[in-house]
Amino acid sequence: MRTHPIICAVITCLTGLVLLYGCTSLRNEVDPNLLGPASTKLVVTGFISPQDTVLAIKVTRSNTVVGDSISLLQTGNNVTDATVTLSDGSKTVRLPYNNIPASDTVRSRPYYSINARLLPIVSGRSYTLTVVANGQRATSVCTIPAAVPPKAIILNDSVNRRYSISIKWQDPDGQANYYQAAGIFRYIAANCKACQNEVYNTLSFDDDSRGLISDVGYEGGDMSSGRAFLTSSSTPNFYNYYKTASVTANLMSIDQNFYRFQDAAMRQRRSRNNPFAEPVLIPSNIEGGLGCFAGYNNATMTLKLK
Known part of the structure; x- marks a missing residue:
């Protein structure tokens, strides 16, 4: 016997209501005062x-x-x-x-x-x-960790007319070491006759950790950062484009708490708004609270390009 479409619709609605009631009955009301600002x-x-x-x-x-x-x-x-x-x-x-x-x-x-x-x-x-x-x-x-000086700033060949730099240094042997590479590109454009003040651009490294590095696998050896592009787009006639130009590399020796905190924060930002990403717990070294208290030691080197 063929079931009338209206009867089928009614049965479907009733089934949905029963399931909905069953789900809502599992809810327990909690007094918000128990979870207020005191927590x-x-x-x-x-x-x-x-x-x-x-x-x-x-x-x-x-x-x-x-x-x-x-x-x-x-x-x-x-x-x-x-x-x-x-x-x-x-x-x-x-x-x-x-x-x-x-x-x-x-x-x-x-x-x-x-x-x-x-x-x-x-x-x-x-x-x-x-x-x-x-x-x-x-x-x-x-x-506070000991400072580790950079050995060299390497100017890499242009990639699609984009020049980049990388930092090289010698890792101290016999201990775990952690680093944060950073840098500043200073210049005065040659085509700006009235310009006297330098322009400061903060460099961003293109490796997966954005310049955050541990010496695991490199203990006591030569280490190098990823690339940091000097310009955001192609620059024809690179050296002719600037009246003056220099790069200051910052190699920060950081403690383990600094490294773990920044690494977790970076991975959390990458997984944001992704419902399928694995949750990232931010580590804390604050007893009786949350957060990070850490030390670092900065060493710099400057390469004059022009």
Whole structure:
């Protein structure tokens, strides 16, 4: 016997309602007050080096996990009333809150900071950071690695009239080492007669880790960064295009916490908005909170191109 189409539609709707009811009955209502702002943690971020002129620490609070309904009740994540101290074991300094307002060239900098001369950062020395706010306490320790100087800046042949540079250095043997390569391209264009000030372009390396490198497999050997293109597009007559041109390479020796934090943050950014990507957990070395407190040591070399 043939079933009437209307009867089929009714049966389908009833089946859907039964399934929907069965799913909704599995939901348990949770009192939002149990998951409110009291569950937040201190988030502490700071990177210090012997080259610093200012020691700066950023303190915020983590977002709640209940979504926008609670998050909208929070007036802001910056913690402005914390007690922040930094110690080298023999001397302890307090970092006051200094909110430098935004300008046309820089964003606002709501940091706890002091002049670096009040607590010099020395290679090989360990530093302890302590943050106390509203009954919560977060601490961390980092050790400043030794600087590793670049051996050479290599100007690579043009690829479709795009020139690039790479950094080479000798890895110290007998220890785990981590690096962050960076650089600046300075120039004055030859076709601008009125131009006197140099243009500064930050270089970005094209390797998978964007200049973040460990010495695994290279211990004690020669190491090299990926390429960093000097121009974003092809530049015919490269040398004739500039009145003056130079490249400054920055080779930062970073500690393991710096490396792990930046590596995880990079992988998380790559997987963002991809529902099939494996979740990336951001590591933390903050006891009693979240975030990263790490040390680095910067060494530079300049190559004059013209």
